[in-house]
Amino acid sequence: MRLKTSQFLLSLVIISALMLGGCSTQQLASNPSSPTSTATSTTNDTEIKTTTEATSVSQTSSESIPGITDLPRLEGKATVVLTVKGSPITIEVDGTDAPITAGNFVDLVQKGVYDGLAFHRVVRDPQPFVVQGGDPQSKDPKVPADRLGTGSYIDPKTRNARYIPLEVKAKGSDTPTYNKPFDATAQAVVLPHKLGAVAMARSQAPDSASAQFYIALADLAFLDGNYAVFGNVTQGFDVVNKIKQGDRIDSAKVTQGAENLKIPGQ
Incomplete structure (x- = not known):
């Protein structure tokens, strides 16, 4: 994708904003991030560079992706309804093209993880970008606002954070x-960052997504291949457009396709 100079510079700023706000590079590896307009980390070549190197799903049982066989998987599609300030947002979750990312999201919805969580970043200026939420820390209103965007889902059984690998289908x-990210300008992705796309936020480390997600407020093609889209808003985008920073998810429910969620060992 070729951009005019001003667009290219804006893209660099936004991609830099897709990293963890207020943390060092060392912290990024253990504290997954999300789209933000206030990140302090500096964009460098390694953060925006893309590559065609990646691991195929056919290798997911190998040690090339440690722990992937222990992650939830969505085999097919599901429908999730987020209720925000009493109004529903319907999301079609695509486990056909993003089984691990979709499975993680649906599993967290089923566990009630998203109930009561805040949208801690809403970026509409200088142009529509994203609405982001899902930091488990935001359930506690006493957590300082500058810490939001650094949290992960902690598995109560293992007491460890659950991370999922970057998953993108060309x-x-x-x-x-x-x-690893790849160059989506050379090979288009099946699930692009179109208006209403729902994707996982992460830090600099490709395999650092956990619970935080964002909804695209515009077509964001420059993010394709770098972040994992796993669904789309099919109804209620007018509700998304009214979300303000600090608004909370009243509830998140799987209304269809729950039977497509496969949990290892169950």
């Missing part, structure tokens, strides 16, 4: 690719 491919 058009023409039978399976997603994992672990």
